[in-house]
Amino acid sequence: MDRHHRRRRPARLTGVAVVAVVGLGLAACGPEVTGGDDTGDAGTLRAPDAEQPAGEITIWDRSGDLFEVFEAVIDDFNAVYPDITVNHVAVDIDARLQNTLITGADVPDGVFLDDAKVGGYAEYLWDLSDVLAPYLDDIAPQKVEVNSVDGGIYGVPFDFTPGLLFYNAAALDAAGVDVSAIETYDDLLDAARAYKAAKPESGPIHLERSEFLGQLQLEMYAGQLGTSLADADGELRLDSPAFEQVLTFLDTVRAEELGTRAEYLSPTDLAELENGNQVFYPWAIWFSFAPQQLLTDTAGQWRAMQLPAWEPGGARSGAMGGSSFVVPKDGENAELAWLFYEFLMFDEAGYTAVWGPNDVYPQGLNTSIPSYQPAADPSAPLFEPVEALGGQDLWAVATEAGAQIPGGTPIPSWWDGAVDYLGTDLQRMLDGDLTPSDVMTQATESIQTNLIDRQ
Amino acid sequence: MTGTTAAMKQAQRPAADAAPVGRRRRRRRHLGSHVFLMLLLAALLAPVVWALLSAFKPANDIVRSPLTFDPSAVTFDNYAAMFQDVPLGQSFVNTTVVLVFKGAITMFFAPLAAYAFAKYRFVGQNLIFGAVLVTLMMPTIVLIVPLLLQMKSLGWVDTYQALILPGSVDAFAIFWMRQVIAAVPDELLDAARVDGSGEFGTFLRVVVPVIRPGLAGLAVLTIMNIYNDFVWPVVVASSERMATLQVMLSTLAQNITGNRIGADYATVTAELLAASSVALVPLLVLFIVLQRHFINGILAGSVKG
């Protein structure tokens, strides 16, 4: 074998050569460190002025029911804009969007995105404040704020997802608990105590165990008080009386054993909902699909009402979750994508096709309501009464609740990252290991050092 | 001359029992072995059987009563819905193309390079091999942005090249084959050379036959790795036309992974299980065939008790 006469000198030479090559490579590879062609400012989208705009747009959506709902609207859209071809694709958005935007490779013209994620991508997106201007006054303020960064608006608001109090009417009735008396969270605690007195093994109020959803729900509660994790300048405001009130309520539910602690729709959660142990579920309107599909034993017994208020006369709802449509700057036909979303959200034919009865949902899409208020008229329902809620007019309940949701609740770009700190500390509190004020101070400090200061 | 042939014959001759077991005790041992292996097999297969069976249950039942199976309620709805929603056929074609080309490149060039690393000394050897080890230890996820930038400048986004070439001569394959080839005795190679066999000829006619068990193992793992890979394909195969099976599955699964429990939670779960079952079958068949013709013939053939 050659190892018998290995030669040493060339090896050293290559060493030198390699160092040189690596040095060169280092200079060539990697992101540009100085200068750069940052075009971040000149990014306001204008509507196309062509009489009959033409071209192809690529629209990314999450797979599943909404994809099919939007797919069905394309025909209606083409009736108005026959020369725009919509290439509608189901994509794993979380896995792909970031890389696509960073590298600018095959960037779509429009993307369906969680509200909480819009801020993080703002630099890559068109500022839509110009094109949205005619509609702004009619869009729920909360939805405009979650899409706003530094005065720009980076998403076309899609659904509005007001928090509601879902309750098992039959079980509460049987226990003699009067739900109509619930107007504040103190009333809710009293009702829960009464139910627990009638059914000692129960834990009437849902306490979320998922760190992510727990934090999302916390923001719903806080949203009723017109506050959120951070203000429009990105300053943390977790350590505040509003959050203390919310956390203290949750801590009371825990301390008095008035809650069922389970992850949203996990096996435990489903079973406790079906057996009547868990009868109050303060959640976004999208919980409505559970009685419709999963809770077959108690379907028909469930109802929805507005959330209790924190003070008598306070707002009876807050938003939880929700999505919007964003238009990347690198998309080829961004202005045509805007036309698509404009049609979808602000044209009666568009929003009726989305929320009204369709092939996917013969009774209409009842897991959200439109954020465009002319479409969300309590007296002009788009979706039909819900059988699994005993034929209740969920549309009226939700639109009336939605109308009360205060503004002033923007979502910071690091919201998802905060789950590791706030989401986790919240669970520790529900374990009984932290007090509400511990949660506020600890999470504030961690979020500040690990997320805000690292921006 | 005689030296080489003898050495080669020896090398090709069955290895001695790798698990020498006294003949007297073999029978009794095998009973224990079967019990142990069967238990293990049951544990390994149970979740798969659950997935296969669940795909035939009504969607809501999968979520509501996951551990029961009611033969009278068997339904094909999930499959029907899945085939309607998911362009499974095209993704099969794409996966096959990637599997064949990427697999072939890996199976040829990785052992060849590994042979050079194991049995030669050359300038830059340690440096290159060190770099191989670093890439092996580097989590793929951080390399995605630079790789995608590269694909963009090559104009390769959403092409077969982009799915096939990056990682085609995989660091793991080289690392492993170097290990395997290092165990081939040098005398065999020297004997072949004395007989005038060229360098490549020696590799092909002496090394390859000796390392066949290793190659068979590499083939299995390469197939599985390519088949399972989704981090890179999800990013680079941006259209449905180029999507591989795993890309399809991850697109489908996004509504139930993480905290995404959407209104179609139950139906998506059902479709995902149906799609997973369908995706599993061709690979199982492939392995059973390989098992017959390949693993059995080579792996097991080299061992006689």
Added chain:
Amino acid sequence: MTTVSAAHHSVARRRRTRTTGLRRRSAPYLFVLPFVAVFLVFSVYPLIFTARLSFTNWRGTGAAQWVGWDNYTYLLTSSAFWGSLGNSGVLWLLIVPIQLVVAIVVAVLLSSATLKLRGLYRVGFIVPFVTPLVAVAQIWVVLFDQEYGAVNALLGLAGLPDVGWLTTSAWAKPTLALLFLWKTTGFVVIIVLSGLQSIDADLYEAAELDGASKSRQLLSITVPLLRRTVMFAVVLQTLAVFQMFAEPFVLTQGGPYNSTTTAGYHLYNHITRADLGTGAANSFLLVFLVMGLSLFFVRLLRAKD
């Protein structure tokens, strides 16, 4: 006559050795060339890009800011970073030793030619590897639910208390480890299997000639030679455990209380938060750590030779 022909002969021979010598010296370069070409373009470039990135603050758009060692010092002083390493360390202890022992036992059993049903077992061990993880995660959630899961139901029958498999810091790691074991043990079995079977027959033959008994052969040939394979498997699985990402992603999202945030998952978090510089720095720290661990294991296992 004879001298002439002998001289002629030796000249020809010298010429031949010279050309074969040249061929031999150039051979390794030709052998590694295809690999190196692919490697330089698709691995070294992204690697250097990432190395440079690790010294910058880059969120994907515009120019990156050079921040020197800032990302590294941030990580090295971050409790979350050390926590993720700690989690991976515990998972390593829960996974690698068990996996190795099981894989060796299974491989030794499977390599016995007289064992019936070998084909079934071998395919069986491959099945988990090709079953999509998202599908499997569904059954894990169902099996390990605290109140209504099958596992706790069985424990209840045995009179044991409920365990918060997925809801407590202490138990979430074993539950995750179990998923990882389920998914990857087949991989290690294949590696050990081919390690067992590529043991050179010559060695057994020589030992036979020297009159060594079968058990002596096991101790003096199989075990020492398997040590290389074990070393290799330990290094690979150490890598895999520290890079582990998909399993916690589908099962626990790193929770509860970040107890299943592995080193690989922590890294992913930086990247999804568009903190690409910190992500890059994190991956290099991980490479150094894993490389250090690998060297340690290599030393440890080699020392016993």
